[in-house]
Amino acid sequence: MHxxxxxxxxxxxxxxxxxxxxxxxxxxxxxxxxxxxxxxRQGYSTRWLEEFRLVTNHDxxxxxxxxxxxxxxxxxxxxxxxxxxxxxxxxMGAPEIxxxxxxxxGFIDGRYGYPVHVVCWELARRVFAPEEIDPPTMFSVLDxxxxxxxxxxxxxxxxxxxxxxxxxxxxxxxxxxxxxDYQGPTSNIAKHxxxxxxxxxxxxxxKAETPFPVPTIMDRHYAESRDPFAKxxxxxxxxxxxxxxxxxxxxxxxxxxxxxxxxxxNQFWKSRFTATDERRWVFEVSEWRQRAHSTNQSLDWxxxxxxxxxxxxxxxxxxxxxxxxxxxxxREVVSLRCFQSPVEFGTWLIPDxxxxxxxxxEIHEGDSARDRTFTEGCRLFHTQQVLIPDNVTSLEVxxxxxxxxxxxxxxxxxAPQSETIALGYKxxxxxxxxxxxxxxxxxxxxxxxxxxxxxCVFEDGSMSQQVGRWVDVPQTGRLGTGGGPIAALxxxxxxxxxxxxxxxxxxxxx
Numbered sequence: 001m002h003x004x005x006x007x008x009x010x011x012x013x014x015x016x017x018x019x020x021x022x023x024x025x026x027x028x029x030x031x032x033x034x035x036x037x038x039x040x041r042q043g044y045s046t047r048w049l050e051e052f053r054l055v056t057n058h059d060x061x062x063x064x065x066x067x068x069x070x071x072x073x074x075x076x077x078x079x080x081x082x083x084x085x086x087x088x089x090x091x092m093g094a095p096e097i098x099x100x101x102x103x104x105x106g107f108i109d110g111r112y113g114y115p116v117h118v119v120c121w122e123l124a125r126r127v128f129a130p131e132e133i134d135p136p137t138m139f140s141v142l143d144x145x146x147x148x149x150x151x152x153x154x155x156x157x158x159x160x161x162x163x164x165x166x167x168x169x170x171x172x173x174x175x176x177x178x179x180x181d182y183q184g185p186t187s188n189i190a191k192h193x194x195x196x197x198x199x200x201x202x203x204x205x206x207k208a209e210t211p212f213p214v215p216t217i218m219d220r221h222y223a224e225s226r227d228p229f230a231k232x233x234x235x236x237x238x239x240x241x242x243x244x245x246x247x248x249x250x251x252x253x254x255x256x257x258x259x260x261x262x263x264x265x266n267q268f269w270k271s272r273f274t275a276t277d278e279r280r281w282v283f284e285v286s287e288w289r290q291r292a293h294s295t296n297q298s299l300d301w302x303x304x305x306x307x308x309x310x311x312x313x314x315x316x317x318x319x320x321x322x323x324x325x326x327x328x329x330x331r332e333v334v335s336l337r338c339f340q341s342p343v344e345f346g347t348w349l350i351p352d353x354x355x356x357x358x359x360x361x362e363i364h365e366g367d368s369a370r371d372r373t374f375t376e377g378c379r380l381f382h383t384q385q386v387l388i389p390d391n392v393t394s395l396e397v398x399x400x401x402x403x404x405x406x407x408x409x410x411x412x413x414x415a416p417q418s419e420t421i422a423l424g425y426k427x428x429x430x431x432x433x434x435x436x437x438x439x440x441x442x443x444x445x446x447x448x449x450x451x452x453x454x455x456c457v458f459e460d461g462s463m464s465q466q467v468g469r470w471v472d473v474p475q476t477g478r479l480g481t482g483g484g485p486i487a488a489l490x491x492x493x494x495x496x497x498x499x500x501x502x503x504x505x506x507x508x509x510x
Contacts, residue, residue, distance in 0.1 A: 028152060030055075030115070036116075037071045049191070055114045069081025147375065166178055273301065395439075407498070410422065446476075479503045
């Protein structure tokens, strides 16, 4: 066995509804982390908190997104929603009711799911656009995330933008727990509907915050200036600035006087509101432009930039920014796709007499549905075994970020004039290891939720560069030391990352 070192430190046309049966409890939206119910009963302004959809696994029938349901009873245990995505709870009438388990309830009548505010789902569709959200992939990711308690939401590796706070045990600081601070500033913001339409007139009352001049062309700089950027046309400086973050431009302005007039340019501040820039969640901006154009008026983009900041904007916009950033964090994981390898992985090809050396994360042993004991670690959904060809020339390692952590999502062995052998998930983050010989072992960086990094060991004892994360990981160790090249590899994974690795080689004779 290996030696590891521990470090400190759209859908059915029938009018059928579903009822979620759960012990009297609160369940958090898996996107924003706030309760799927109106805790404070503030009327219409918080009614959006009661309306939800369910990402539901229908055992044997696949995964779907429900219609719009409502959870108006804070202490109740019955939620109703139509199965048809296009239906609303107010249109249900008296449908046939089916039960579904939510979070810790597990499968009920073959159904089990996770709730999300309708508003948060609409924001998710905007953030993920132009890609469609794949329901089975979403469910698989959700089912892979631990949860300390169902009212705290799933553990995405963050605290939902400040919604959760830690309660520290003064007798043992390590025994800290998380809770929602319902009196805190983030919780107060979280009650506001993030899809409330923002009118720019209410942001600046038709006048600029301060009387900044907005010249059409920046003043020319003195030719005798020592500043090398002073030799560049102002239009070019503006063009360059529009591609930089506001913080970077502020830093450049400290180093170069030539960039100082940039902040007086309306065009620069307008560039902050593109779909990929710092105010990308202010999607009302297209309507503002149209209205200004139709009335032959101009918008003061600098004022709008400051009035839509996280400190100055209305609470609904602040909540939208919080949720938008959370969704951007989740998009990388939910956008992963399982490899469809042209090579069939027949386990009958793997010799029975191979000796296996294995490393695993903290895999939660349980049935197909979530239970209360899955508070940390990971789950194992799939396992693949493959023979490693002798002529492999490179190994491509696919990585994925979850919170501040980096995990190995998939592996692809490439050989000339041969099909690629790919396992796990394909991501946009990759690192390639070029083989210096036949593979004889793997150095593995692993934590309780999955594999963080790999390093190849070759027959001559040389090693490749490290890929993935190796700093501050719970365990590192070597799989397959001595005894010739590796004959086979076994990979186990959950909904988005590798959680176990094993190398197989011919067993030594007795």
